[in-house]
Amino acid sequence: MTNGWNDIKNADVVLVMGGNAAEAHTCGFKWVTEAKANNGAKLIVVDPRFTRTAAVSDLYMPLRPGSDIAFLGGVINYLLSNDKIFHDYVKAYTNAAYVVRADFGFQDGLFTGYDAEKRDYDRSSWEYEFDSEGNVRVDPSLRHPRCVFNLLKAHYARYTPEMVERTCGTPQHLFQQACELIASTASSSRSLTALYALGWTQHSKGSQNIRNIAIIQLLLGNVGVPGGGINALRGHSNVQGITDFGLFSNSVPGYMAMPKTSEPTLEDYLKTRAFKEMLPDQMSYWQNYGKFYVSFLKAMYGRNATPENQFGYDWMPKVDVNLDTLRQFEMMFQGKMNGFICQGFNPLLSVPNRKKLINGLSKLKFLVVMDPLHTETAHFFENHGDINDADPSEIATEVFLLPTNCFAEEEGTFTNSSRVIQWHWKAAEPPGQARTDIQIMADLFLRLKDLYAKEGGAFPDPIMNLSWDYRNPARPSPDELLREINGKALVDLTDPNDPTKPPVKKAGELLDLFGQLRDDGSTASANWIYSGCYSERGNLTMRRDPSDPSGMGIHPNWGYAWPANRRILYNRASADPQGRPWSNRKKVIEWNGSQWVGIDVPDFGATIDPTTRATGPFIMNPEGTARLFTRGMMREGPFPEHYEPFESPVANPFGPVQSNPVARVFNGDMEVFGTSEDYPYVATTYRLVEHFHYWTKHARMNAILQPELFVEISEQLAREKGIAAGDWVEVSSNRARIQAKAVVTKRIRPLICDGKPVHVVGIPIHWGFIGATKKGFGANQLTPYVGDANTETPEYKAFLVNIKRINPMV
């Protein structure tokens, strides 16, 4: 979230699309209720199902799963063709006026540079024009035919209300009303907040859904202001934190990247990442990349990281190919993976195409599962009939199941969706012999280190040189670890401008903020964006002062929000270029003549005078502005374009390219995509208010509330197929078939897309073969093995199935 849960109350319009906050983020949704009750806010819900969020909306409309880009592109077209944009904001704070290269273009569904063989683009033409000084060419009049603004206009001119209706099945009169409400926030005093979740991300073009809302919010001037922003309602309690810590194949904590083999030295690595400003007056915060990265290496290798060995740069593995979950299971499937460790993760139920997963896990030499619960992944080798069709006698995988504590049995921090890091305290010991994940990881590491010390082996250097400076090496404490994350001075840090002054920080002291990090090895910090959460003032994540002095939902002394305890990201954009708030209603910070002040921590250089220096508010970008045109950042193009899901009932109404032209599809997976002749209905997966993923099915109360798998269909489809409520049905895709009871509702209605009726089948995801609920099939048995082209998030929200009534299952 750019903003936070409490800030939703400041919104004038709330758009919930690609999510169902009332059921999946229930207690956060109360701030939508608050906005409606006390801020006169209107709630728009766009969803294939009439959810409980829709039930309390002011305006609800359906759309066909997988058609979000057509819908949002239609909104962009409405805003541009009716001149409903916040002009001053767009001109000053976005790249609307920047001129794009002459060789950039878009034709027949593809941008320039496509290579069909590689299913990839040469993205070099997706770039600005630069002058001889290296500055971007800008046309403030917005008249240049190749400035971003005019390219954007031209691109979305095709997204007419007729095309929206034809593609999405959303009636034009409802779409029109949504556009009008959304457009009502194109002003300095009103804001719209966009709340989304997996309904936007679990598509083969999910990232481009998010890009679309970013464009809309920038055109409306809704980024950086109270009640605005682009708000991903994240999944698990600490998915934000684990993302921040870069537990990805190609990431380093704090949104830095793993080095590649083409970057043999630290200098090479830093050269390509410390972006220089593209315009005079800008500050490009990533110029500090070296300070963050070297401090990270110092946290990894401690005193063994020296300038002579490039602070241990060679010890970090180099990553050219991203080994994400889908690729890992593909490798397993091909027999190219020997061991696999799952820490509190149940991929057998959450990764697509279960048949392929069982097959892959069966080829492993060993599988380790660390979990508080008996997961299906750990028990993958068991036979549970059609639900889990495995033959243990044929499976040679050694499986280890290690008991871990649950949340109540440990202390430490989680980072919520609002980026607020909050400490929690331990209430009891874990049951039986269960241990904490920290203890297990420490034991694992220390045993391996010991083996390498005794026996030698492949490249022991990074193992032997890893810093492990904990009071009890076998049990590092969360307190010690959070200090290591925050970072400290390793020597006395003197003021670089005046070394005669007393040191800013003494050796060993905790740092106040990432601004104190250095690239000469004199500081260490595991994750620069968390720096400041545990300073010499104490552990600020433990703070529990609920006060909200401004009344704007900021709560500055509750926990610690990264970065720098800032609650609204990009809040410099809430003020005009001169530093005056755009409006009193949406005021966050302002320039008082000598510094930036306000109710939140300014997202800007504290003393940059806006009257003399035109530094843009988006200081993480070297342009200083936000991007309507994303240059080469996204794999499928600098503007989102509608493509159909890989399994779709219609031909792409927008052009000859049917599905995402750069999404990765492995050999064999393309062949098992189904067609609408065999599988005429669109399926979508979803979550229930009573269950959390595959977790609450172990809890008795939740199992009582929702004991049994069902699928949800419309009254019309039920009639067509002769299915009554409570009947057993078989739902099949080209990969598998599942059985469930039918729930017949008015919540899902058939849509008319491209002239023909499209029926939607809803499949909740929460069942498995272990726990307190009845055993049930999983939606992932049906889903296609393809992910978003940028993030590899699987396409769970739109695929094709057939459905028929069957005799009761015994």
Place this chain on the structure above:
Amino acid sequence: MTITRREFFRLSGSAVAGTTASLLGFGTLEAVAAEVRPYKLARTTETRNTCPYCSVSCGVIIHTTGDGAKNTKAEIVHVEGDPDHPVNRGSLCPKGAALLDFIHSETRVKEPMYRAPGEAGFKPVSWDFVMDRITRLMKEDRDANFQAVTEDGKTLNAWATTGFLAGCATTNETGWLTYKAVRSLGMVALDNQARI
């Protein structure tokens, strides 16, 4: 006394409206009326914690019996919303409201378990056994498949044949220690639940 499930939830103070269970025609649930038990929490210890499910991260208060004295064991008897928490202000959804049943779930793992090749099930084993065996298997695989350089001689220092999936309900401190340990081994098949 027989009450409908709807009344049951109203009595027990939970905010659950009619669910699909009733649409399926499962009818009413037999339930023992929730008697008022005023002293249930009078002598418990309160601990502030966070709901581990979704990222609203509601504040919860965990009540335990036992006063923390030596030889006493704290037992969790109740979990409720934290009224001081600025986001949830004491409320919990049907997931968070049933946290006690997750903590005490019958399907929690209580001892290390091992399944040998071809076996139909797990058997309990010691921590020493599992940790010895796992680290031996890891070392064997790493030593056999660690790649120091690419085919064209560039530094790689990667181990790709054992994968690691990190959880998203583990703490930041766990995340950092995990990151450190797995990268020190050169692991590159690393991912977490954020994608799924």
